[in-house]
Each structure stands twice: as structure tokens, then as C-alpha cells.
Amino acid sequence: MKKTVLIAATLLLISSPTFAGKMAMPTDMPASYEAECASCHMAYPPALLSQQSWKNVMSSLSKHFGTDASLDSKTQNDITIWLLKNATTRQKYSETAPENRITKTSWFIRKHDEVRSEVWKRASIKSPANCGACHIDAANGVFSEKNIKIPAK
Numbered sequence: 001m002k003k004t005v006l007i008a009a010t011l012l013l014i015s016s017p018t019f020a021g022k023m024a025m026p027t028d029m030p031a032s033y034e035a036e037c038a039s040c041h042m043a044y045p046p047a048l049l050s051q052q053s054w055k056n057v058m059s060s061l062s063k064h065f066g067t068d069a070s071l072d073s074k075t076q077n078d079i080t081i082w083l084l085k086n087a088t089t090r091q092k093y094s095e096t097a098p099e100n101r102i103t104k105t106s107w108f109i110r111k112h113d114e115v116r117s118e119v120w121k122r123a124s125i126k127s128p129a130n131c132g133a134c135h136i137d138a139a140n141g142v143f144s145e146k147n148i149k150i151p152a153k
């Protein structure tokens with residue numbers, strides 16, 4: 001019985017293509033995304049959120065996580081169109097993110113359940129949204145296990 005469960009779990013792991021091991025930035029990224037959405041944090045790859053979640057993020061920029069990230073309407077429109085075009089389409093990951101946060105989605109919580117709460121608070125990490133603190137190649141959209149280094153402090 002136990003063995004069956006183990007085999008099933010192993011098969012599941014093998015068959016699910018490494019979700020998000022790699023989430024490269026789509027090549028048609030508008031320059032405004034880097035300029036406007038990567039000054040306070042990394043440029044999050046669009047595949048990290050669903051269309052509805054990106055709509056929610058982009059329609060509330062004046063109240064953006066305690067800060068004002070408003071844009072002129074053309075820039076806002078360009079970025080929104082691109083984010084929606086490249087949002088995740090995989091049903092499993094397409095939930096509407098609570099509080100518009102990648103870090104509150106159930107897949108994120110599941111993938112990070114081994115990270116102890118004390119670790120998130122370390123000075124060089126500070127927030128789960130600070131992907132690059134641990135995923136050393138996050139800027140290139142690489143989140144695979146081999147490219148993780150959790151800072152000791």
C-alpha cells in the first residue's frame with residue numbers, strides 16, 4: 001500500500017514537467033516593463049500569475065502594496081496587454097492570487113513549505129517576494145532546485 005503511494009508520487013513528479021524550473025522572460029517584453037516594474041523589485045515573469053491576477057495588479061497601481069506605482073495610461077495599457085498575453089495558462093497555476101500576490105498562491109506556498117518562517121525574515125531576504133535572494137538566477141526566470149542558495153543571514 002505504502003509502496004503504491006510512493007510509486008504514484010514518483011510518477012507524478014516525473015510526469016509533471018518541471019513547473020517553472022524555467023520561466024524565461026518573453027522576448028517581446030516592452031522596455032517599459034523593465035523601467036517601471038523592476039525598480040522596487042525584480043521584473044516578475046508574467047507566467048507567475050493568471051490573467052485575472054495581472055488585471056487586478058494593473059488596475060490598482062495607485063495603491064500598490066503600500067506604495068504608488070501609477071503609470072500614464074499608454075504605458076499602463078502596453079504593460080497590461082503584454083502581461084495578459086503571457087500570463088500562465090496552466091489551469092493548475094491559474095488561480096486568482098490572494099491579495100494579488102504570487103507569494104500567496106497555493107502553488108507558491110506548496111513549493112516553499114520546507115522554508116521555515118525564520119528563514120523568510122533573514123536580513124538579506126526580508127520578504128518571500130524577494131525571489132532573487134534565494135533563486136540566484138531569478139532574473140533570467142530560472143527557479144529550479146539547482147539554482148537555489150539560501151543566504152545564512
Ligand code: HEC
Nearest residue numbers: 036037039040057065067068069100101102103104127129
Ligand atoms: C514604487 C515601488 C514599486 C513599483 C514601481 C512597482 N512595485 Fe510591485 N511591489 C512593490 C512593493 C513594495 C511590493 C511588496 C513587496 C513585498 O511584500 O516584499 C510589490 C509587490 C508586487 C507584486 C506581488 C509580489 C508578491 O508578494 O507575490 C507584484 C505581482 C508586483 N509588485 C508587480 C508590479 C508591477 C507589474 C509593477 C509595474 C506596473 C510594479 N510592481 C511596480 C513596489 C513597487
Ligand code: HEC
Nearest residue numbers: 018019020021102111115128129130131133134143144145
Ligand atoms: C527563502 C528563499 C526563497 C525565496 C525568497 C523564494 N524561493 Fe522559491 N524556492 C525556494 C526553495 C527552498 C524551493 C524548493 C526547492 C525544491 O526543493 O524543490 C523553491 C522553489 C520554487 C519553485 C519551484 C521550482 C521547481 O523546480 O519546482 C518556484 C517556481 C519558485 N520557488 C519561485 C519563486 C518565486 C517566483 C519567488 C519570489 C516571488 C520565490 N520563489 C522566492 C526558496 C525561495
